[in-house]
Amino acid sequence: MRERLSGNEAIAIAMRQINPDVMPAFPITPSTEVPQYFSSFVADGKVDTVFVPVESEHSAMSAATGSEAAGARTLTATSSCGMALMWEMLYVAASNRLPIAMALVNRALSGPININCDHSDAMGARDSGWIQIFAENNQEAYDNFVQAYRIAEHPDVRLPIMICQDGFITSHAVENIDLLEDAAVKDFVGEYTPDEYLLKAGEPLAVGPYAVSSYYMEAKRAQLEGLKNAKKVIQSVADDFESISGREYGLFEAYQLEDAEYIMIIMGSAAGTAKDTVDGLRAAGVKAGVLKIRVFRPFPSEEIAEAIRHAKVIACMDRTESYNGYAGPIAEDVKNALYNINVNIPMINYVYGLGGRDVTIESLASVFDDMQKADKAGDVGENYRYLSVRE
Structure with a gap:
């Protein structure tokens, strides 16, 4: 129906x-x-x-x-x-x-x-x-x-x-x-x-x-x-x-991930915006991808680590603030997952969308731009950032 x-x-x-x-x-x-x-x-x-x-x-x-x-x-x-x-x-x-x-x-x-x-x-x-x-x-x-x-x-x-x-x-x-x-x-x-x-x-x-x-x-x-x-x-x-x-579900969804060099890990409704962003970047020749977490607890650590281990740079998107000063919940779990398989990939953690702040294609495109700059420079710089915030 x-x-x-x-x-x-x-x-x-x-x-x-x-x-x-x-x-x-x-x-x-x-x-x-x-x-x-x-x-x-x-x-x-x-x-x-x-x-x-x-x-x-x-x-x-x-x-x-x-x-x-x-x-x-x-x-x-x-x-x-x-x-x-x-x-x-x-x-x-x-x-x-x-x-x-x-x-x-x-x-x-x-x-x-x-x-x-x-x-x-x-x-x-x-x-x-x-x-x-x-x-x-x-x-x-x-x-x-x-x-x-x-x-x-x-x-x-x-x-x-x-x-x-x-x-x-x-x-x-x-x-x-x-x-x-x-x-x-x-x-x-x-x-x-x-x-x-x-x-x-x-x-x-x-x-x-x-x-x-x-x-x-x-x-x-x-x-x-x-x-x-x-x-x-x-x-x-x-x-x-x-x-x-006829609808397929897993622990997470891999979108344009197989050959992705720059991977965004995100959860919830903003994943749709992230996919649209990736479509635009792919059309411009950027090997971008999205991993959308569906199951957060239990956290599919091994499966996610294997799915992203080939990335050049990763961006973890947290729609919350953990107040530890260095990482949000998704970033913490992804870092642990990669550490457990002895893989070290440069990672930037973004806090975004708090209190209903708009999440746009332009804002998420800037995240992929930051990942490409970090890859070129060989340094992520500040690895814990706020997205679309008035400083």
Whole structure:
């Protein structure tokens, strides 16, 4: 089915097609439309979901944790400061191995107060133990959410998953997208049949017990193994999804990468602008390429390192500020990936697009120009830069 939908509408439709058991939610811009649309599906009897209007985002994730632990397939949606208010419960959900799905509509964290897109909310939670998958456009946001439960509920994984899309840029912009038939989504996702849950008669279970020092590290190690297993599961689910949709997904997308000398690594909606930039540069004879990260957690370190090891210069684009003074989250992970295979490629890290700052072909073309200058000079100069900022 071909429809014209915003990213928020597309996510809500995916949720309807999945027909979860419980959705606790609290509104916050720019994700408010997701529970708003979904609550109308509940009111109209189009889903069997229990919708729980809570008093805060912390309560939303607390309710999601309780319902998922009880054996109910659960989801929610939030943005920015809303996810920050969930902070404690993000770690609880992950450590209890609860496969909750969350639509995260990326928005800048305060302050100053800003309601527009950057990745500071998701990047702040990158070490919480959640799987993180990012979308470039509305189609990918929908497709990623349809795949979410197949990944999170897999017995080798059993971890919560956040499906991320850029606030307003994709959440509110309307695009033509292809929806799957309801029956196809239902068959693809399947029923949730957990082996253990709180309401299982005759089998007492403790969820979130106190762990003394003799057991805490083992629990964390087991959690890490689930996250590592997720990489293989994500690819397997993507392959199955391609068979019903015709749309191909991987851990990342390689665009004009095979012979690229200058590679930009980027994530989210700006990847589309980066591809257009590369098309123009290729027409001018510049061997430019883009690696678009789809899966940020677990980070596909080995795969990315192999895909970019031939580059002359790399630019890592971070839509957040880590305040360590030398690198953002993407640059840190890419540097580690290359170090682990004993490859040293000159790299420039750019902080860009904070608080919804425009990302244009001209601004990204300047990044490729900087890479070419660094290659010619044999020195990247300042390797941590702000893009399109008034100095």
